[in-house]
Amino acid sequence: MLPFYEKKDTELFVYEYKNFGFAAHLHPSLEVVWARRGDIALCVDGTSHILRQGQLGIVFPGKVHSYEYAGEGEGSIFLLSPALLGSYRAFTEGKEPCDCIVKEIDPDAFFALERLRRCMNESLNRQKVYTRLFLCFLFEALTLREETQKRDILPLVVDYMERNFRQKLSLEEVASSLYISKYTLSRVFNTQLKSPFNAYLNSLRVRNVIELMEQGRSISECAYESGFENLRTFNRAFKAAMGMCPSEYKGK
Numbered sequence: 307m308l309p310f311y312e313k314k315d316t317e318l319f320v321y322e323y324k325n326f327g328f329a330a331h332l333h334p335s336l337e338v339v340w341a342r343r344g345d346i347a348l349c350v351d352g353t354s355h356i357l358r359q360g361q362l363g364i365v366f367p368g369k370v371h372s373y374e375y376a377g378e379g380e381g382s383i384f385l386l387s388p389a390l391l392g393s394y395r396a397f398t399e400g401k402e403p404c405d406c407i408v409k410e411i412d413p414d415a416f417f418a419l420e421r422l423r424r425c426m427n428e429s430l431n432r433q434k435v436y437t438r439l440f441l442c443f444l445f446e447a448l449t450l451r452e453e454t455q456k457r458d459i460l461p462l463v464v465d466y467m468e469r470n471f472r473q474k475l476s477l478e479e480v481a482s483s484l485y486i487s488k489y490t491l492s493r494v495f496n497t498q499l500k501s502p503f504n505a506y507l508n509s510l511r512v513r514n515v516i517e518l519m520e521q522g523r524s525i526s527e528c529a530y531e532s533g534f535e536n537l538r539t540f541n542r543a544f545k546a547a548m549g550m551c552p553s554e555y556k557g558k
Contacts, residue, residue, distance in 0.1 A: 337365035344379025415443035471510040508543035
């Protein structure tokens with residue numbers, strides 16, 4: 307599973323998951339996960355929660371979160387960009403839910419989500435209508451508090467890594483570029499992203515390799531273009547991230 311700073315080109319992104327797991331990442335969107343069948347484990351800022359069938363999970367913008375496989379299950383994940391939030395955006399700034407699992411909410415909230423599932427490629431105005439309808443019910447159901455963890459450095463770190471992972475990077479070089487100490491940077495990776503620097507860097511590169519392989523390109527070409535200096539290092543990193551060698555993955 308690949309931790310990274312996630313950026314989408316669309317205001318609304320909907321992902322239909324099945325038997326899902328996803329490592330630590332963050333993004334500027336409000337994330338909503340709807341467990342439509344079975345359970346899923348959601349971890350936000352290092353705290354794990356079990357999302358039961360029929361419940362909603364809420365992740366505010368800029369929060370580090372991940373998913374863990376919790377048995378057979380499927381559902382929908384919605385990424386709602388700041389542009390879709392309108393005046394509700396103010397509720398997400400400097401605040402966080404006391405509980406990121408919404409156990410009770412007006413049934414019409416699910417009507418709005420069902421419509422959002424169908425309109426990812428439709429007009430922005432239509433997306434705004436159903437987003438605002440959902441948010442109306444959501445913020446009635448949430449209890450908010452002041453944000454307990456400040457992460458001024460974290461977005462800078464993950465954004466820098468996302469833009470530069472194809473280059474030759476070291477912990478010291480990244481720290482110098484961001485004007486922070488290597489000890490502070492190491493702490494960000496180990497405590498907030500739950501991954502050592504090199505493992506995080508390799509996971510970004512492996513993710514890019516997978517995207518390139520899906521275009522039909524050769525494994526070696528994908529590896530070198532993604533920043534790996536040799537195939538031995540690449541093969542080891544790929545197997546650590548995906549649990550199989552690149553040729554096995556490509557042949558699936």
